[in-house]
Amino acid sequence: MSGESEQTRKRTVAEIEADLAASREQLTKAVDELSRRVDPRRQVEDVKERARDSATSFVDGLKSGDPKALGIAGAAAATVLAIVGLTVARRKK
Structure with missing residues (x-):
């Protein structure tokens, strides 16, 4: 097998940053929803x-x-x- 599989390939800095940004956005939405519910x-x-x-x-x-x-x-x-x-x-x- 000459090509790297998706599981063994190292992620790029841009991919990691994109994942962090998406996670941050999801977390912000969750916190906003919880804040609204307990207000x-x-x-x-x-x-x-x-x-x-x-x-x-x-x-x-x-x-x-x-x-x-x-x-x-x-x-x-x-x-x-x-x-x-x-x-x-x-x-x-």
Whole structure:
């Protein structure tokens, strides 16, 4: 075998520098993405957006008569009434 195989051929300085530059770029992108994900302001915005979506979905379910949404609303109303009733009963004592 007179030619060098790809595995035994030594890389040139330019090839190494190109690999380092590509690695540096990938690392920069990864760090930027991680920074974005752990940014508290971004997390707050994500939670707000999910809460808005859930509330909208729940209200749409109530409007359309979805039994699950109606059950949740009924349970919440019953809980509020029970708390108010207990509070009033305690104050009368």
